[in-house]
Amino acid sequence: MRESGISEEELFSFLSLKKGEDSRYHHVLSSMCTLPHPVAVRAHQMFIEANLGDPGLFRGAASVENLLVERVGSLLHHPGAGGYATSGGTESNLQALRIFRKMKGSRRPNVVVPESAHFSFEKACDILCIEMRTVPCDQTFRMDPDALQERLDADTCCIVGIAGTTEYGVVDPIETIAGIAHDHGIPLHVDAAFGGFVIPFLKRPIPFDFSLPGVASVAVDPHKMGMSTIPCGCLLVREPSWFNLLNVDTPYLTVKQECTLAGTRSGGAVVGAFAVLEFLGREGMRAVVEGCMKNTARLIDGMETFGYRRAVTPDLNVATFEGGAVPPGWQVSWTRRGHMRMVMMPHVHRSVIEEYLKETGEIHA
Amino acid sequence: MRESGISEEELFSFLSLKKGEDSRYHHVLSSMCTLPHPVAVRAHQMFIEANLGDPGLFRGAASVENLLVERVGSLLHHPGAGGYATSGGTESNLQALRIFRKMKGSRRPNVVVPESAHFSFEKACDILCIEMRTVPCDQTFRMDPDALQERLDADTCCIVGIAGTTEYGVVDPIETIAGIAHDHGIPLHVDAAFGGFVIPFLKRPIPFDFSLPGVASVAVDPHKMGMSTIPCGCLLVREPSWFNLLNVDTPYLTVKQECTLAGTRSGGAVVGAFAVLEFLGREGMRAVVEGCMKNTARLIDGMETFGYRRAVTPDLNVATFEGGAVPPGWQVSWTRRGHMRMVMMPHVHRSVIEEYLKETGEIHA
Numbered sequence: 115m116r117e118s119g120i121s122e123e124e125l126f127s128f129l130s131l132k133k134g135e136d137s138r139y140h141h142v143l144s145s146m147c148t149l150p151h152p153v154a155v156r157a158h159q160m161f162i163e164a165n166l167g168d169p170g171l172f173r174g175a176a177s178v179e180n181l182l183v184e185r186v187g188s189l190l191h192h193p194g195a196g197g198y199a200t201s202g203g204t205e206s207n208l209q210a211l212r213i214f215r216k217m218k219g220s221r222r223p224n225v226v227v228p229e230s231a232h233f234s235f236e237k238a239c240d241i242l243c244i245e246m247r248t249v250p251c252d253q254t255f256r257m258d259p260d261a262l263q264e265r266l267d268a269d270t271c272c273i274v275g276i277a278g279t280t281e282y283g284v285v286d287p288i289e290t291i292a293g294i295a296h297d298h299g300i301p302l303h304v305d306a307a308f309g310g311f312v313i314p315f316l317k318r319p320i321p322f323d324f325s326l327p328g329v330a331s332v333a334v335d336p337h338k339m340g341m342s343t344i345p346c347g348c349l350l351v352r353e354p355s356w357f358n359l360l361n362v363d364t365p366y367l368t369v370k371q372e373c374t375l376a377g378t379r380s381g382g383a384v385v386g387a388f389a390v391l392e393f394l395g396r397e398g399m400r401a402v403v404e405g406c407m408k409n410t411a412r413l414i415d416g417m418e419t420f421g422y423r424r425a426v427t428p429d430l431n432v433a434t435f436e437g438g439a440v441p442p443g444w445q446v447s448w449t450r451r452g453h454m455r456m457v458m459m460p461h462v463h464r465s466v467i468e469e470y471l472k473e474t475g476e477i478h479a
Numbered sequence: 480m481r482e483s484g485i486s487e488e489e490l491f492s493f494l495s496l497k498k499g500e501d502s503r504y505h506h507v508l509s510s511m512c513t514l515p516h517p518v519a520v521r522a523h524q525m526f527i528e529a530n531l532g533d534p535g536l537f538r539g540a541a542s543v544e545n546l547l548v549e550r551v552g553s554l555l556h557h558p559g560a561g562g563y564a565t566s567g568g569t570e571s572n573l574q575a576l577r578i579f580r581k582m583k584g585s586r587r588p589n590v591v592v593p594e595s596a597h598f599s600f601e602k603a604c605d606i607l608c609i610e611m612r613t614v615p616c617d618q619t620f621r622m623d624p625d626a627l628q629e630r631l632d633a634d635t636c637c638i639v640g641i642a643g644t645t646e647y648g649v650v651d652p653i654e655t656i657a658g659i660a661h662d663h664g665i666p667l668h669v670d671a672a673f674g675g676f677v678i679p680f681l682k683r684p685i686p687f688d689f690s691l692p693g694v695a696s697v698a699v700d701p702h703k704m705g706m707s708t709i710p711c712g713c714l715l716v717r718e719p720s721w722f723n724l725l726n727v728d729t730p731y732l733t734v735k736q737e738c739t740l741a742g743t744r745s746g747g748a749v750v751g752a753f754a755v756l757e758f759l760g761r762e763g764m765r766a767v768v769e770g771c772m773k774n775t776a777r778l779i780d781g782m783e784t785f786g787y788r789r790a791v792t793p794d795l796n797v798a799t800f801e802g803g804a805v806p807p808g809w810q811v812s813w814t815r816r817g818h819m820r821m822v823m824m825p826h827v828h829r830s831v832i833e834e835y836l837k838e839t840g841e842i843h844a
Contacts, residue, residue, distance in 0.1 A: 119760035135539030174500030202743045243608040344745040366812040378567045380709045395484035447731040
């Protein structure tokens with residue numbers, strides 16, 4: 115660390131250089147994050163010092179967190195759901211598994227996840243000392259419910275279904291899986307970190323939420339398709355009292371107990387997430403999602419005219435291909451099965467796709 | 480969720496009302512968070528969309544994270560320490576215990592912490608399935624090293640020492656504890672979430688960091704005395720390769736593996752933390768800490784003139800008292816032993832203390 119500080123001018127000219135090394139989102143087709151909505155940025159700035167870890171000091175920000183949970187709960191057909199704003203999908207998934215591990219009380223608990231599950235489940239199971247059992251997917255990269263049944267046993271504390279897989283943008287057959295979970299008396303956690311702000315706004319929504327009796331908890335990330343600033347995820351559970359299982363005593367704070375993973379938590383990002391939902395409403399979100407879905411269809415059509423076949427017809431705004439050339443300067447990614455993958459986030463405008471297709475055509479020719 | 484969105488004007492007039500319900504920091508004497516430094520806010524804004532969870536997309540922000548770790552490492556006498564920016568002290572403590580649990584490989588691991596440890600250790604041990612053994616403190620609320628020795632056994636994967644306790648602002652006898660840890664071959668994790676940005680800037684620094692051979696890892700929070708925006712903690716470990724124990728594969732990202740707890744991570748807060756350290760330098764930080772320590776001494780003197788005796792003479796900027804009247808409108812807190820507790824953060828200026836003492840005198844009279 116320097117002995118003497120540097121001037122603000124010198125500091126920010128250095129940081130501007132560093133900023134120049136970051137990708138501009140314009141050419142990023144590989145991320146499930148996006149440029150935050152301007153109202154999220156403005157709201158974040160307004161609440162920049164708010165710490166939700168001590169809610170009695172920040173009663174305004176804390177009440178906005180409650181409103182956010184209520185709004186997301188109503189979107190997921192359960193306005194009375196319990197919930198809080200997490201740091202993102204990983205924390206949401208980990209905390210859900212932690213609840214169900216405690217409920218089960220087994221000495222050697224296991225959780226059953228599709229092989230398409232996000233790597234955060236591997237992390238969470240490692241941290242929580244839970245055995246992770248994976249279920250193969252079918253040809254469309256969706257969990258196979260028959261294979262699921264075979265993996266359940268008396269120590270299974272939770273089943274995980276994915277509503278919008280990271281790699282292929284498909285939704286597991288949640289209705290069938292929820293039925294199996296319900297029949298076995300095993301809670302179903304739905305990872306809708308990506309899909310939670312897409313599926314409800316599709317022309318033909320796919321059942322995935324608390325409207326299905328087997329669904330016990332849902333993870334949804336405002337900082338993905340909710341266009342909030344980082345960090346903001348949401349974990350919602352069917353019974354608010356389940357969070358009591360996670361409580362630790364918190365002396366010297368304005369509350370006596372807390373159930374979250376982190377202590378200090380960003381109020382700014384949470385108020386920002388709420389701001390986007392209020393500003394856009396369901397109508398506005400439908401327009402955003404419709405745009406992303408049209409762009410996904412356009413990209414798939416365009417790529418197929420070059421002979422790059424889709425790996426699957428996605429439910430959501432993720433396009434994957436059997437091969438594909440990448441024009442210089444673009445960020446795309448690859449699935450574990452070797453398919454090229456692009457996510458049509460809100461920053462990927464139609465003109466961006468046309469530019470991408472044009473450049474692909476040039477290197478393809 | 481609303482069907483139609485509301486106007487930006489309507490939204491922000493609602494959020495302004497909510498903002499009015501938050502405490503202004505002016506009267507908050509109970510928090511280890513503070514108003515972020517203006518350069519942190521400006522830098523956060525500049526990098527508001529940066530996601531450190533996908534560092535290949537945000538190379539500039541990621542390189543600033545590395546610089547932050549290097550700066551903090553040099554401050555803690557180990558410029559080659561491994562590290563990353565966490566969401567705060569809870570994640571730092573959890574990840575440190577996770578590393579040492581894996582290193583030990585015991586079936587029934589335990590960790591030994593002083594009874595003064597922050598409640599995040601209870602949370603972390605619950606999550607990680609580690610037995611938590613507590614060591615009593617002496618009359619000055621510091622861990623008793625003799626009692627520590629009695630609690631160690633072959634399954635002890637980590638000893639925890641606190642450099643700046645949340646309740647009393649005292650530093651455990653880290654040098655002695657580090658010697659015990661070294662002799663037993665057990666890693667010592669130092670929770671300096673609060674003290675890490677105070678102790679190095681004291682007129683007489685107290686040994687607590689990597690200069691002691693037994694210290695294996697240190698947690699330090701920029702979003703406490705480092706005056707950064709939320710969320711920014713740092714976990715530093717003696718051997719960078721230890722983080723490999725936590726790696727999971729991360730397909731579809733620009734990196735192949737990651738060792739962090741969260742996936743998506745705020746670049747803005749991390750660049751902000753770096754900005755404060757660069758802008759102030761050691762000189763500037765010494766001035767901040769000197770001010771906080773003088774204010775602590777002044778508060779203790781003032782309270783003792785009213786007959787409210789100090790509970791202990793603190794090492795850091797936390798003042799605790801045997802009883803004390805609280806003038807209306809002020810936020811103070813209470814320790815588990817029933818002592819009144821106030822934290823002299825940078826937002827608590829001398830004039831604030833004089834105001835507090837004056838009002839205390841009025842209700843005391």
